[in-house]
Amino acid sequence: MIKNIFLLVLVSASFLMQAQEPVSVHLSEKDGLPDKEFYSILEDENGFIWLGADKGLYRYDGKTFKNYNSEKQLGLSVFNIQQAPSGLIWCNNISGQFFYVENNKLNLFIDLGKQLNGQLADFIIKNEYLYILTLKKIYKVNLKTKSIEYNQPLTQRYGSIFKIDDRIYYENLNSIVPIVTEKKNKVTNLMSSRKESDTINNYNKNTKIFKVSANLVFRKDNFNSNRFYSINKSKNTLNLIHQFQVLSKERIYNTFENNKEIWFATSTGVWVFELKRNHFFLIKRFLKDRNVTNILKDKDDNYWFTTLNNGIYVIPNITIETCIITEPNKNISSLDIVNDSTLVFGNTNGNIGFYNTNTYVEKIIKLPSKDRVSKLKYLSNSNTVFISKDLSAYSLHINSLKLTKIEGARTAKSLTLLNNDNLLFTSYNSAIVLEKSNFKNEKKYISGEKRTYASFYNKINQTAYIAFVDNLVSYDNNWNSKKILFNNQPIYGKSITETANGTLWIATFKNGVLGIKNDTVIQHYTTKNGLTSNNVLMVKADQNKLWIALGNSIQVLDVDSKQLKTLTKSDGILSYDVSGIEIVREKVYFSSSQGLFSIHKDQSFKTQNADVYFNKVEINEKDTIITSKYSLKYHQNAINIGFNVNGFLYNQKRKYKYRLKGFNNAWLITDIGVNSVKYNSLPTGKYTFQVQPILDNTLGNNKIKSLIFTIRKPFWKTWWFLVALSILILGSTILYYRKKIKIKEHERVTQLEKISLEKELINLNLTALRSQMNPHFIFNSLNSIQDLVLKEDTNASYDYIVLFSKLIRNTLTYSNQDFIPLEKELDFLNIYLQLEKLRFGESFSYNIHFEGNENLEVPSLLIQPFIENALVHGLLHKVGEKKLSVIFNFTNSILQCTITDNGIGRKKAEEIANRQGNLHESFALQAIEKRLEIFKKQFNQNIGFTIKDSYTNETVKGTTVVLTMPFKKQF
Template sequence: MYYLLYPVLLQGQSMYAVNYTFKDGLPSDEVYWIKEGSDGLLWVGCDKGLVSYDGVSFKKYKAPKARNKSITGIFEDSKGTIWCHNFAGQIYYIKQGELHLFEAFEAWEKAAKGNVIASLVLENDILRIESAFNIWLYDIATERLQKLGDKYFLLNNGNKIFLNGITAPYSEINEIKTPYYCPGCFFIPKSSRTRGHEPRMGFTKSQTLELLYVYNYFGRGWQSKKGRINEKGIKVPFIFLIQKDTLQALFFPPEIAVYGTNFIVNKVKIIDKNTLYLSTSEGLFIWNMKNNKVQHFFKGKVLSDSFFDSEGNLWLSSLGKGLFFVPRLALRVQDKLTKNKVIYQIETDQHGNVLMGYDDGSIIYWDPSENKVLLEKAFPIRKRIKNIIYNEKEDNYWITTEKKTHLFDPLKLEILPKRKLGPAICDMAFDNLGNVAAAMGHGANILANSDKIKLPESWKEKSSWESYQRQFKGGSSGYVVLVPGGNRTYSILFQSVPEYTIWVGTVSKLLYYSKGVPIEVKDKKGAKIIATCLEPMNDSTFWVGTLEDGLYCIQNRAVIKHIRIQRGISYNEIQELKINKNILWAVSTSGIIRYDLTTDSLTIWDNGNGLPSWNVFDIAFIGDKIYAATKEGLVSMPMDLEMNVAKPVMKMTQIMVNDSIYPIQSTYQLKSDENTLKIQFRGISFRSQNNFRYEYRLLGVEENWNNVSSASNIVNYPDLSPGNYTFQAVFVKADGSRSEPLNIAFLISAPFYAEWWFIILSTVFVILIISWFYKRQINKIKAQNEEKLERSRLERDIRISELKALKAQLNPHFMFNALNSIQDYIIQNERELASDYLGMFSDLMRLYLNHSQEGQLSLKEEINSLKLYLELEAIRMDGDFSYSIQMDGKIDAYEMEIPTMLVQPYVENAIKHGLFRKKGAKQIEIYFEQPDPSFILAIIRDNGIGRAAAEKHKKHQFNRHKSFATAANNSRLELLNYGRNSSIKAEIVDLEEFGIAKGTEVRISIPIKRESN
């Protein structure tokens, strides 16, 4: 343990800055020039080349044909092209993301006869190329190179101020050179050995100021009109104000003048008419010329350049230390108070001093007004201070460590242990009765601060008071247990309205004790409140910080307001609450929440708004400043610090279609095969410190936004279908602010065969082709049908002729047999029989003649002709022949039609070949049946000698003629069946009994065709 009891004066505050070095991706820590481009990029010239930074990563550009890698003199023309040069005098420019050597450089180098570029200036799209002795102008638009004389700078009124005037810069009007009046200007006069010259100077201007400044006065022999540089009483100015024909020397205040001539001014930036920022060999000086006050920052750093970007951030470049990024000028860091340790607890008192607790178990009592450490103490256990609570009533601090609780008297600077309280105290509260309430990791208790515990009489009326009394040991003050030791508590608070009340926040609920009885309070939806901290607003109202549910306001024991931050759960994880000047300050795990209780407005201070760290552990207030304990140290800032309200800007950086780079434009009309897109975009917010994200979508493909990190700024859409698409992207900062959507339209044309005109033409063409083909086929089919009809007609005529011929052959065959019978009757002189037979024969012939013209006749007509024919045969066979014709009752003989003379030839065959040679009774039976509705069956059965015996008789006939009827019947069936779906079939069956022929049966199947009326 050690004490430091005497005051120690600390060094001044430092400006909070982020240092980018080689470790962060910067190619080199030796930086000569920095500039913000119109595209938002930070351009850096260093000894490794040209570098750009987009707030996420550094990109180095390769310089072709480089004779030296170091880049300086970075400028931008009106078209957004970046120009620069290296120390070898080569000029480069950026085109399509690559560094190109200036095409006219070789011509300039030849004209300059080997002189090396000393500096490069770009103004009004005119490159001013300066060598040691001459100056050249190159018009970017006309590509014209022109040689001039001395080096000059262009003034706001259009006039030029020339250097190399030896005793002072000069102006030139109508070729008349007039030196500026400058008694404070130093120069080296011409001698017999050397030419005279003036110091190397720079130039800067604003709308109200125009300044020349001297980089340095190294070397000897400098003199002015008032004397030599080292003479006593001679002031050496570095900056001159240009006023008409006079250069007014501006002398540094003592804080800068102390460096004398061993001082280098690398850059001067005009902030306003009274303020200059000087980037020097001794750091950054902010010089208020009106009151001649100076602020000195970045001591010991050699700064080469500085500027403010569009967000208001200050950038500084250094030689050997990389880049410094200052997001908030108003932020100050008391880095001397940290000494490689972290402040976790900070509390102020009525004396305006601050007590801080550290991670190593030490404390520092600090006077911020004098910047003095009044007390420094390290406790034996080197673990962080758990809590520091200031008791305003007794003007003392309660300090809780890992093992003990201590009291600190700020007036006596004394520290005493407080034995009544144990370790691990999370919160404490003091009531008006002299009691102390402690929320601990093992419950919550009420203790007496100095005397015995004093509680209101209303608490003693409850039965619970007896249990409280049992915990008092003898006459000691003892303690009262509110929450038993097995329950962890976070916070505790006393209230006197509407009555004496103690509030306790535990790991599972928020309780208040009224008359000694605990009652739980929930929010308006009935949800539990896990209170990590409680901050009183007045006697009846207080605010609650929760574990992960934001803020609650409780008044008269009821929730009246709930504030939940919409940025994510980490912003609703409240670690500390404090009220100052009607402002509620809440420390979350992601930053500081500022809630104005009067205007009901809320702002967030976090890393994205320039706060040094997400990890803020505690806050305190001194005057109009808020102090924050962070990992980066103790940071102070004005309580009315304005947040950056500027919206981030999104820009398209590259469009690739089918792996080809296209110029950036708002609308693209693409061919059908140009359908693979690669889109690269960029949003820049240096203050966000890479803590932002992108949202993008391609309307026409997706409606929902895609969320990606700051590093994912390239998207691909392969093989898109024809149609209209709109790509949208937005930049979303950590505070939720969004850029305006970036909109790029793509129209991918359909292939020509999918265009409406092509579809219409194709449809018409196809219709015409189909119509032509259809018509051609119809004509072809029509011709074929006509040919078929003609062929069918001819075939039908042929068949009809053949049938008629067969009929004609059948009739003569029967006539031949009948006439033979008549002849026999006449020879036998049976005239009457011959006459009757001849009459019947003539009737039959008349029927045949009538039927011969018809292809079909009714079944009834067929049966009538059969009867007449069988009567003639019966007469011819002289009485031993009998016949019968029977018909199924289901058959309608009048409507049923069959081919003419279909059955008669089979009957004639049966008589001629089966019955004619049979001895004895001869019989023939004819049946017409209808076994199926689709056909009728004609059965002709005889009891003749059979087919086998008949065939033998044919063979033994001496003068046999050819039997015609059977062959004719078969041919006729073929002709009749031609073209029919159902054929007429004839089947001949031999009738036998024990192998002996008993006759023949013919079965004719005739498809039905009814006679039409």
């Protein structure tokens, strides 16, 4: 019995080497795939595909890959993606961190790095708890409190954590043990002991248990050799499964149960076994040169395969398969059917081949010349294949493989068998009937010097049809011709066939597909009513279904219901460059430049319900929160709405139907791949945007999704604004005249204030003049001059009399002017200080300086009182050297005068004044303060002065006056 099983496995494996493979689509960097190394894959309840990769966690919505990461993440790689009962997506990493996705962010749940010590642990979420299985312990973590409620130690632990019938199990050395999730649960081992002959030692962490239908299978990896056992729960025993012997040396990453099939993801691709009569049979193997790490079947029956270093492969349709044709013979130029298990094809290398659709074996027949096989035809009566090549022609007997050369039949465009077994041969320049009996004798010319593309013969009506370069022509039994027109225009055909209802179908170059009866076009299919292109390559009838090969898809038309279904490369179509179509039982075979592939007539067209959702709403080019209703201002009228259907490449082959009610109630259809609509400058009003997915030009059960927008009127068009505007105009008129009266009154008051200020300023100027003409100063000056006269210092006395007279004259002159040039002020101060120096003697020195080159005017007679204060109160009583500095500084449009002396300071000066009984404020400072206040009002500037003493080691070293003064610029 065992020997027979092993023989069965070997036969199955040998048979599989020739099996057809499902067509896969390779997703890589050019498709936007963000990584090439993947470990885990999951489809969530909303149809999103989640990928655990070397570079992080990603979510695929059918169009883009979104990355999720956390600032607290140690390392980018994530593993073991799961969806908890709450709907949250979970994963973990080698660093012992466990994450979940919530609010579109990856959040760290718990960090068990110290406990796990670099071990990538298995985990399962159940009943508000996170169960983590390591080599030595089981951790139970409360999802709400994050507390570890127990860490049960394990004496022996091999294999992974898994769930069967809503119970969590782990496998150790001698049993398969459930994890007790509640105290009331009774511990019942799935298998508590084994027969001595089945005791398995030296397990490692790759031990797994999986289900196939109702059967439990136990896999162990013992010294890098896989062995598989079926678990008999009733007898509590293990039975070795011999059919999996071919996997003994394979590195198995994961398993995937698919109905009664078990799929193995291994380092040498995918192995598929089917369970029949309690035995496993190897039925498929594909992606043989890829490290396949995980397998997923999504809601649309697409199969996903993650790999190490090769990105992701997707099989959109498991029933669309590529036939195993050797590489040199894949470029097939012609195809025909021999019987219900054999196809014959010719290729561009000049050879022909036979393909067995049962055993999946090809047999290549090499022909003498290497020129391309342009067309071939199987002739059942003689069991021969008529072969027309570019430069020659042959007849091949299938049984004897006898090859006979035929003259004058090269470069065929079409070969059609007639009622009397004659052959209608059309080429690039003629249409000929070749008589039977090896086609060597008589030839009947139907047409000459005209290119043809296709031909067809209706045996019932005995009518032949030929598609010429300039027209479609029908011929009766006597070869009388008749042109067939469509809308009084020629028909340019490429391929001709006939369905069971008697309709002749023509594939055209740019006018879609035409259905003809009684030489009249009765049906017409274009892109307007379902075709994906108006350039049709080939048509082939199968009862009342019409298979249509186009440059961008393969479609099938049910001529009774007039429904079209579509398959594209995203569905697994190998190539659009179709050179032949043949029907073999439940499959349709297509030849192409990429080889031979088949489509299951019924199973290849998947029923799909597309659930559309809104993924973007932009208002005036700014993202906003997606909600069901929007109330917008009148200027928020540029709206961009994005929508999507989750699923593999949905947006690369499907369309959407949409409209904006309130703006245009007519439904519109997007182009393929377009999943957003933008409206610019919408007028005010209420709108409802509706969108619905279209599958194969039908709406099916797909729901309409809606958004409501209200764009409010601008405030100036509302009734309340118009009423308010009327009131405002009336009130404004009243206010205007009131304001005008107030302005007049204000101007009158201002004028009066100006006159008052001018009077006050005149009085202040007179006060300043009186302070400048202080009798004490005049007396001192005259005494000093008299002293010079008595000393008979005639020259000096004369000079000082001149200076004194100049000072008096300038004082009288400047007292009548509000502003004088700065240089005159400097000159005035210099004369004054020269006279004072006569009194103070050689111990007194002074410095007057202006730091700037602007032409300025300053208030007249404003500085001298401050200088006199410095002299009288600061320097007069000082013993030793007496210094005075007067510095003008003009910076940032501010004019300041800094007067610095090295006198005795204000405190000592006040003490001396008190002793002398001089209690009044010296030299008209009160008048100066009032004058500065007036200037402050006039110029609206910060004008004034500050006085402070300077100290060295708490000893007064002098006094500084900083005067900020108004100015005018000279032009």
